[in-house]
Amino acid sequence: MNDLNKTILVTGGAGFIGSNFIPYYLEQNPEQHIINLDALTYAGDLENLSEVESNPRYQFIKGDIRNRELLEKIFQDHNIHGVVHFAAESHVDNSISNPGVFIETNVNGTFNLLDAAFKTWMKAPFEYREEFRDCRFHHISTDEVYGSLGDTGYFTEKTPYAPNSPYSASKAASDMVVRSYHHTYGMNTVITNCSNNYGPKQHKEKLIPTIIRKAISREDIPIYGNGKNVRDWLYVLDHVKAISLVYTEAKAGDVYNIGGDAEMQNIELAQKICKLLDELKPKDSGSYSEQITFVKDRAGHDQRYAIDASKIRSQLNWKAESKFEDALMETIKFYLK
Ligand code: NAD
Numbered sequence: 001m002n003d004l005n006k007t008i009l010v011t012g013g014a015g016f017i018g019s020n021f022i023p024y025y026l027e028q029n030p031e032q033h034i035i036n037l038d039a040l041t042y043a044g045d046l047e048n049l050s051e052v053e054s055n056p057r058y059q060f061i062k063g064d065i066r067n068r069e070l071l072e073k074i075f076q077d078h079n080i081h082g083v084v085h086f087a088a089e090s091h092v093d094n095s096i097s098n099p100g101v102f103i104e105t106n107v108n109g110t111f112n113l114l115d116a117a118f119k120t121w122m123k124a125p126f127e128y129r130e131e132f133r134d135c136r137f138h139h140i141s142t143d144e145v146y147g148s149l150g151d152t153g154y155f156t157e158k159t160p161y162a163p164n165s166p167y168s169a170s171k172a173a174s175d176m177v178v179r180s181y182h183h184t185y186g187m188n189t190v191i192t193n194c195s196n197n198y199g200p201k202q203h204k205e206k207l208i209p210t211i212i213r214k215a216i217s218r219e220d221i222p223i224y225g226n227g228k229n230v231r232d233w234l235y236v237l238d239h240v241k242a243i244s245l246v247y248t249e250a251k252a253g254d255v256y257n258i259g260g261d262a263e264m265q266n267i268e269l270a271q272k273i274c275k276l277l278d279e280l281k282p283k284d285s286g287s288y289s290e291q292i293t294f295v296k297d298r299a300g301h302d303q304r305y306a307i308d309a310s311k312i313r314s315q316l317n318w319k320a321e322s323k324f325e326d327a328l329m330e331t332i333k334f335y336l337k
Helices: 016-028 068-078 092-097 100-121 166-185 207-216 236-249 266-280 310-316 324-336
Strands: 007-011 033-038 058-062 080-085 122-124 136-142 189-194 196-198 221-224 230-235 255-258 263-265 292-295
Touching: 007 016, 007 068, 016 033, 016 236, 033 068, 068 080, 068 100, 080 100, 080 236, 092 166, 100 122, 100 136, 100 166, 136 166, 136 236, 166 189, 189 236, 196 236, 196 324, 207 221, 207 266, 207 324, 221 266, 230 236, 230 266, 230 324, 236 255, 236 310, 255 310, 263 266, 266 292, 266 324
Parallel strands: 007 033, 007 080, 033 058, 080 136, 136 189, 189 255, 196 230, 221 292
Antiparallel strands: 230 263
16 A cells, blocks of 8 residues: 555654554564654653664654644655654643644644645645655544443444534544545545553543552542543554554545443543552552542533444454553553653
């Protein structure tokens, strides 16, 4: 499908999922080069990429996807033959307090990147330049674009979009722009919508790192509302394998949902983490779970997300391989270190 000897541009590679993707992809594709473009916002950290920084097939560029000129220069200078686009503002709570930057980065930034790729790779709608034939744009998105579920049902690739937070609205908008470049210009795009990821290298503001951090520093472990909101948890290393598979195997214009088959209430998750911490790092007395405290609910908090991943399972033969408890244990050990 993609030309295997070329350079791909990864955006947001210093963040959580991107920094798990880059080492995996470089190892799996020994002929390929990666350029990682990241603005190093508060969420990006080059420490996450220490294992690849001396790899001759890896290069980092500090820069912002809102900067169109820079994007054009990168496409011109580096003969980019594919894009895997992770860069985004990604924290729902921040989107409630400061939505503007979510629109700028997630919507306008995605548009800039897509349009720079389009102008470089294609000479007219549905006409790729010969040297860029098959170049692909892979957009990483979220299950939150589908809105909130009740107690039953699952999001499929056909579920209508109904985003509820400024974050999910900005991701939904960016998905739509990507979709339009496929339908209007014949660009080779793919979109993946995944559930909540967990694993090493996640920013400390997110739920699982927060629970661990607060627990071991003997602070209250804050859980929104009544703790009954349900999320599906996907181990990040299962996710990067799915991304790699979709990037190399999917049909142009395709969309895949990726989920971990590990649905649980936030309170159950907090209790599981506390139980594992009780084993790994016991307190002098009592359990970490005694520190769990319910706090005022997040505004507009979606009740439940759940993914039907049968399309990627049947078409691309992918499944989430990790067992939740084992992968959670690995994750906790990483943060304790
Ligand atoms: P993250 O917040 O950990 O990392 C985002 C990265 O993007 C950071 O390195 C940051 O510096 C960079 N970035 C932000 N704004 C930028 C800009 N304007 N220009 C260039 N770089 C910029 O995010 P993540 O958790 O790794 O998520 C990656 C992608 O996956 C996002 O698109 C997110 O919407 C999506 N996603 C994440 C999850 C999850 O559970 N983490 C779930 C579903 C979808």
